[in-house]
Amino acid sequence: MAQVLDAYVNKSVNVVTADGRIIIGTLRGFDQAINIILDDSHERVFSSTDGVEQVLLGLYIIRGDNVALIGEIDEELDKTIDFSRIRADPLPVAKT
Amino acid sequence: MGDEGDQVATTTATSVEEPLDLVRLSLDEKVCVKMRNERELRGRLHAFDQHLNMILGDVEETITTIEIDEETFEQIYRPTKRQIPMLFVRGDGVILISPLSKQS
Amino acid sequence: MLFYSFFKSLVGKDVVIELKNDLSISGTLHSVDQYLNVKLTDVQVLDPEKYPHIQSVTSAFVRGSVIRYIQLPPDDVDTQLLQEATRKEITQPRKE
Numbered sequence: 001m002a003q004v005l006d007a008y009v010n011k012s013v014n015v016v017t018a019d020g021r022i023i024i025g026t027l028r029g030f031d032q033a034i035n036i037i038l039d040d041s042h043e044r045v046f047s048s049t050d051g052v053e054q055v056l057l058g059l060y061i062i063r064g065d066n067v068a069l070i071g072e073i074d075e076e077l078d079k080t081i082d083f084s085r086i087r088a089d090p091l092p093v094a095k096t
Numbered sequence: 097m098g099d100e101g102d103q104v105a106t107t108t109a110t111s112v113e114e115p116l117d118l119v120r121l122s123l124d125e126k127v128c129v130k131m132r133n134e135r136e137l138r139g140r141l142h143a144f145d146q147h148l149n150m151i152l153g154d155v156e157e158t159i160t161t162i163e164i165d166e167e168t169f170e171q172i173y174r175p176t177k178r179q180i181p182m183l184f185v186r187g188d189g190v191i192l193i194s195p196l197s198k199q200s
Numbered sequence: 201m202l203f204y205s206f207f208k209s210l211v212g213k214d215v216v217i218e219l220k221n222d223l224s225i226s227g228t229l230h231s232v233d234q235y236l237n238v239k240l241t242d243v244q245v246l247d248p249e250k251y252p253h254i255q256s257v258t259s260a261f262v263r264g265s266v267i268r269y270i271q272l273p274p275d276d277v278d279t280q281l282l283q284e285a286t287r288k289e290i291t292q293p294r295k296e
Contacts, residue, residue, distance in 0.1 A: 014256070022253050022254070034263060068266040072258055073257060077255075081255065094221040095133065095221075117290075142277070143282035143286045149236075151279075181274040182273070183271055183272065184271075185269055186267050186268060189220070189268055
């Protein structure tokens with residue numbers, strides 16, 4: 001029943017993990033359990049004292065249990081954001 | 097045959113054999129729901145299922161944060177309240193449900 | 201199945217999803233599945249200053265298990281119907 005994710009395949013997505021990390025990548029595939037394959041992925045590390053740090057990750061397979069949210073990125077809008085100027089605490093853990 | 101079916105339906109609708117039967121008696125009544133992370137909800141119970149997913153109407157949520165006074169080290173409980181007209185509550189965050197008596 | 205059916209009846213309406221990581225996002229309910237995973241379009245974060253983490257996201261798939269609350273449009277909720285559906289659902293003999 002996760003076919004709605006079909007719409008995101010081969011698109012740039014923003015994944016929020018259950019432990020509060022932000023991972024950007026191209027969605028290559030997914031299954032019923034929301035296990036997902038992210039290509040060319042990188043993490044955006046937020047900090048209240050420094051700008052956003054981008055950490056290259058490469059090809060990632062994320063287990064569905066650890067996925068909180070998958071967002072479709074507006075790439076044009078994303079390009080206009082100056083991440084070096086953004087200050088924010090990392091997202092908290094999604095406590096069950 | 098039809099009468100027998102009705103009989104079963106009425107007994108199951110009024111008898112209390114398990115906890116959820118008690119929750120059913122609170123339908124359309126005001127309830128207090130204690131949630132994880134120091135949250136409490138008061139509102140009218142419109143729907144629920146076996147997971148204790150719920151829909152509450154005219155909800156008041158109270159979140160209690162505990163701060164420690166830097167000088168006296170006393171614990172200060174700071175409740176923040178907000179109103180939500182109609183709210184779906186996911187059951188996995190629910191700790192307990194309690195019926196509220198009419199006057200409160 | 202009660203809430204699955206209920207949310208299907210709300211497709212197209214505007215809701216606010218509050219996640220267990222304290223992030224609140226508003227959007228239009230696009231679809232829901234049996235696990236109460238939800239897809240929203242026209243996504244907006246409620247406190248973008250504090251939560252710039254997904255600011256370029258336009259539509260999002262939210263895993264049901266990380267949802268704390270969903271704020272509903274009260275005028276689109278038939279409370280009488282819900283109560284009847286609840287009584288029906290709960291008095292059904294439980295399948296083991």
